Amino acid sequence: MGKISLKPTNDFCPQTLFLYGTYDEQGNPDFGLFCWFSYLWDGELGAMCSIGGNKLTRSNIERNKVFSANLVTEELLTVADYLGCVSGDNPDKMKIGLDIGKGEVLNVPIINNSPVNFELEVTDFIEKHDGLTMLCKIRNVLQDEALASDESVESKLSRIAPVKTTAMTYFSHEGKVLGKWGEPMKKL
Numbered sequence: 001m002g003k004i005s006l007k008p009t010n011d012f013c014p015q016t017l018f019l020y021g022t023y024d025e026q027g028n029p030d031f032g033l034f035c036w037f038s039y040l041w042d043g044e045l046g047a048m049c050s051i052g053g054n055k056l057t058r059s060n061i062e063r064n065k066v067f068s069a070n071l072v073t074e075e076l077l078t079v080a081d082y083l084g085c086v087s088g089d090n091p092d093k094m095k096i097g098l099d100i101g102k103g104e105v106l107n108v109p110i111i112n113n114s115p116v117n118f119e120l121e122v123t124d125f126i127e128k129h130d131g132l133t134m135l136c137k138i139r140n141v142l143q144d145e146a147l148a149s150d151e152s153v154e155s156k157l158s159r160i161a162p163v164k165t166t167a168m169t170y171f172s173h174e175g176k177v178l179g180k181w182g183e184p185m186k187k188l
């Protein structure tokens, strides 16, 4: 196969999407959309996340050291896209009627209708220029109890339908285009 060299890009490397939930200084919940999320090993499974630039999610995590990561499904895409395109500096951002709950172990807000919620505690903040990478302990995983059934993994995954993204485009679990970043939120 012939190859071309490119500047740093992750196009054609699909990523899973998560809504990070934090509390602001007044104790109000804020959610932002994130894809630079992966896993690490440190005697047990952990998580690693990168945030670029300044945003409310970042300052909330730097202050509280805890946050939730809520899996984005096709059902959640319209609001997830909105939460990724509207800054937490907008005082009306969270006035969209989200179904918000609380973590079981950590003081973090969660999205009740996401089938997987990680409760994360940051152990290491790594600051690089205008980016921040965080290594996290997974203090709890809240999972939809229906995912514990005897159904096959294939059918459970196609039922919850996690959204993937690459090249600033959203894809369904089956691989169909669901819109460019900024498009699904127009349905709100």
Ligand SMILES: Cc1cc2nc3c(=O)[nH]c(=O)nc-3n(C[C@H](O)[C@H](O)[C@H](O)COP(=O)(O)O)c2cc1C
Binding pocket: 030, 031, 032, 033, 034, 035, 036, 037, 050, 051, 052, 053, 055, 056, 057, 058, 081, 083, 084, 085, 086, 087, 088, 089, 165, 181, 182
């Ligand atoms: C599809 C998508 C993925 C995103 N992934 C990230 C990410 O991994 N890291 C990041 O710093 N910002 C990411 N963003 C941008 C944040 O979601 C955006 O800055 C948001 O407004 C943050 O919300 P907040 O201001 O309430 O913290 C992403 C945005 C979109 C639309």
